[in-house]
Amino acid sequence: MADRHDLVIIGGGPGGYAAALYGASAGLDVAMIENQKVGGTCLHVGCIPAKSLLETAAVRRALASAAEYGFTIDEPALDFGVSQDRNQGVIDKLHKGLSSLLGNRKIRVVNGTGRLLGPGRVGVSGGEDGDLELEGDAVVLAAGSVPRTIPGFEVDGQVVLTSDELVKARDLPTSAVVIGGGAIGCEFASMMADLGTEVTILEALPKILPGLDTDVAKLVERSFKKRGITIHTGVEVKGHEPGGAGTTVQFGDDQSIEVERVVVSVGRRPLSDALALDGTGVEVDERGFVKVDENCRTTLEGVWAVGDLVPTAQLAHVAFAEAIVVIKDILGEDPTPVDYTRVPWCIYCHPEVAFAGLSEDAAKEAGHDVVTVKHRFGGNGRALIIGEADGLVKVIAAKDADGRAGQILGVHMVGPWVTEQLGQGYLAVNWEATVDEVAQFIQPHPSLSENFGEAVMALTGRGLHG
Numbered sequence: 411m412a413d414r415h416d417l418v419i420i421g422g423g424p425g426g427y428a429a430a431l432y433g434a435s436a437g438l439d440v441a442m443i444e445n446q447k448v449g450g451t452c453l454h455v456g457c458i459p460a461k462s463l464l465e466t467a468a469v470r471r472a473l474a475s476a477a478e479y480g481f482t483i484d485e486p487a488l489d490f491g492v493s494q495d496r497n498q499g500v501i502d503k504l505h506k507g508l509s510s511l512l513g514n515r516k517i518r519v520v521n522g523t524g525r526l527l528g529p530g531r532v533g534v535s536g537g538e539d540g541d542l543e544l545e546g547d548a549v550v551l552a553a554g555s556v557p558r559t560i561p562g563f564e565v566d567g568q569v570v571l572t573s574d575e576l577v578k579a580r581d582l583p584t585s586a587v588v589i590g591g592g593a594i595g596c597e598f599a600s601m602m603a604d605l606g607t608e609v610t611i612l613e614a615l616p617k618i619l620p621g622l623d624t625d626v627a628k629l630v631e632r633s634f635k636k637r638g639i640t641i642h643t644g645v646e647v648k649g650h651e652p653g654g655a656g657t658t659v660q661f662g663d664d665q666s667i668e669v670e671r672v673v674v675s676v677g678r679r680p681l682s683d684a685l686a687l688d689g690t691g692v693e694v695d696e697r698g699f700v701k702v703d704e705n706c707r708t709t710l711e712g713v714w715a716v717g718d719l720v721p722t723a724q725l726a727h728v729a730f731a732e733a734i735v736v737i738k739d740i741l742g743e744d745p746t747p748v749d750y751t752r753v754p755w756c757i758y759c760h761p762e763v764a765f766a767g768l769s770e771d772a773a774k775e776a777g778h779d780v781v782t783v784k785h786r787f788g789g790n791g792r793a794l795i796i797g798e799a800d801g802l803v804k805v806i807a808a809k810d811a812d813g814r815a816g817q818i819l820g821v822h823m824v825g826p827w828v829t830e831q832l833g834q835g836y837l838a839v840n841w842e843a844t845v846d847e848v849a850q851f852i853q854p855h856p857s858l859s860e861n862f863g864e865a866v867m868a869l870t871g872r873g874l875h876g
């Protein structure tokens with residue numbers, strides 16, 4: 411006989427475990443099926459290891475500027491294995507914490523691969539918990555995604571890697587090609603360049619980091635080039651010929667480059683296949699994403715889907731937000747759907763990028779008459795103290811009938827620790843706050859966040875320092 415629960419979740423990544431934790435805290439009896447380790451891509455091969463590696467790069471940059479602060483140190487040597495052990499320590503700690511949280515909330519974690527058998531019925535097989543069937547009044551699909559690959563670039567973990575292999579690598583190459591100049595590709599390129607690898611980015615689109623405000627994108631590109639990263643945009647990768655200590659990658663019009671390693675970073679594929687959705691009534695689009703409505707309901711009653719499995723922004727915090735919407739929907743609480751045009755985006759390359767809301771071009775395309783301001787970190791005391799003054803905050807506001815700046819439509823930042831500064835901008839955009847309202851807020855001094863305050867104040871027509 412099948413075990414019955416209020417909620418059965420397939421997948422224990424951010425989407426799945428957020429649904430489990432939030433559901434259990436609302437009193438639901440929850441079972442969650444995971445075939446690897448709870449925490450998913452984000453904890454084990456995504457956000458956390460990638461940011462840990464970027465922190466190693468940040469330490470290297472700090473050491474490079476130590477002499478400016480009066481320190482005399484020998485040329486630092488990196489034992490990347492030690493760095494990776496530290497990163498694994500962070501992952502292990504978080505994994506232990508998450509496992510305890512799930513246990514404390516009495517969530518049943520089932521080890522195995524889950525598949526949908528029909529409305530409210532889930533089969534589990536191939537794991538430590540054996541073959542079993544679970545029944546749930548509600549079922550949430552949260553199977554996540556895996557890296558996409560490209561034909562001709564078989565992943566061997568030695569010469570050709572995806573993010574899965576790179577975050578676990580025990581050493582770094584002297585040279586590397588990163589195929590794909592999106593957020594993940596640029597984070598890896600930035601990290602490797604700071605740690606001494608000669609990096610080339612090959613991007614098929616006309617620019618790296620598509621979707622960024624143009625002023626922000628330009629600044630990142632300039633910084634990358636200054637740090638020796640070569641960028642080829644608008645080029646197609648044709649194939650590669652292994653030989654010697656690496657391989658020769660062919661791209662564009664008869665161009666080629668010899669490198670030790672290739673990092674393929676061309677997006678992620680939803681893992682819908684293993685869920686055996688054919689014939690269940692849960693529809694999947696042509697790219698394999700599970701189709702959902704604004705409350706993440708699938709086309710089969712009683713079944714929801716969240717996270718990288720659905721065609722929305724592939725971000726851990728979006729998966730969290732969708733999971734909360736789902737639980738509220740299950741509880742009949744009429745949730746406010748996620749507004750995907752206003753979610754926070756953070757890219758942790760150097761310099762960091764963070765934004766919420768419309769870019770200047772997107773605002774104009776959407777028919778807004780806009781007023782914009784750019785405030786650079788060059789005049790910010792804290793930025794100069796920490797030696798990271800390259801960057802800016804750009805605020806895009808709607809132009810009111812009197813010509814003055816009104817509602818804040820977008821906040822775009824590039825520079826030091828902007829991923830930690832976006833909060834105010836995110837709140838302003840989502841609160842639909844006006845420039846006059848936000849300009850009232852006091853910013854601590856000296857702080858990097860003063861730059862946001864100054865930018866907004868400038869939009870009122872009166873500024874302090876700019």
Ligand SMILES: Cc1cc2nc3c(=O)[nH]c(=O)nc-3n(C[C@H](O)[C@H](O)[C@H](O)COP(=O)(O)OP(=O)(O)OC[C@H]3O[C@@H](n4cnc5c(N)ncnc54)[C@H](O)[C@@H]3O)c2cc1C
Binds near residue numbers: 422
């Ligand atoms: C290198 C890298 C860096 C990233 N950095 C960031 C970042 O800085 N910020 C950010 O917000 N996002 C980042 N992301 C994206 C983020 O990791 C994903 O958006 C997030 O993990 C999606 O969560 P999820 O729960 O939908 O899927 P996943 O995290 O992929 O979790 C799905 C889980 O389900 C399990 N599973 C799959 N199928 C089954 C099945 N049939 N039965 C049982 N279990 C199953 C898998 O083993 C996995 O544990 C990054 C991703 C990568 C690769």
